[in-house]
Amino acid sequence: MYAYWETVPTRWKDNDVYGHVNNAVHYSLMDTVINNWLIRAAGLDIHGGDAIGLCVESHCVYKASISFPEAIRVGLRVGRLGxxxxxxxxxxxxxxxxxxxxxxxxxxxxVDRDGRRPTDIPVPLRAAMEKLVVAS
Incomplete structure (x- = not known):
């Protein structure tokens, strides 16, 4: 179902007053795993590359609570590649x-780094992303 997996530990400060990981942390974990994969596996140059990825949409559905000190296994796949x-x-x-x-x-x-206009996904990134496409 997911082509890439990463385990991320929760931190003491991730728990909220209700004793579970706060919903904002879920978004942070997703963003971190995506960008970690982009940098390490796909070769994204966040400091000097011509193209950068901007988040234009995000969504999360919560299914169960989790609390520190549990770790979270995050699965990643590409659902659509344009x-x-x-x-x-x-x-x-x-x-x-x-x-x-x-x-x-x-x-x-x-988008291109300077003009912030949409640009083709760079070939090395696209090739890595294609490996994460999972047929539904």
Missing amino acids: RSSVRYELGLFREDGETVVAEGHFVHVF
């Missing part, structure tokens, strides 16, 4: 990899 945009789909799970905590997506539009 000329200049990509929709990443993510599943957040308990460490067992089976209990769904949340499901969400992020849409990045790639």
Whole structure:
């Protein structure tokens, strides 16, 4: 179902007054896993590359609570790959990899760094993204 997995520890400060990881943390984890993958696996140059990905849409559905000190297994796939945009789909799970905590997506539009106009996804990034496309 997901082509890439990363385990992310929760932190003490992630818990809110209700004793579970605050909803804003889920978005942060998704954003972190996507960008970690883009930099490490796809070769995105965040400091000097000609193209950058801007988040234009995000969504999250919460399924279960989780609390520090649990780690979260995050699954990542590409649901849609366009000329200049990509929709990443993510599943957040308990460490067992089976209990769904949340499901969400992020849409990045790639733009040229200086003019901020949509541009083709660079070939090396596209090739890496194609490996994450999972047929539904």
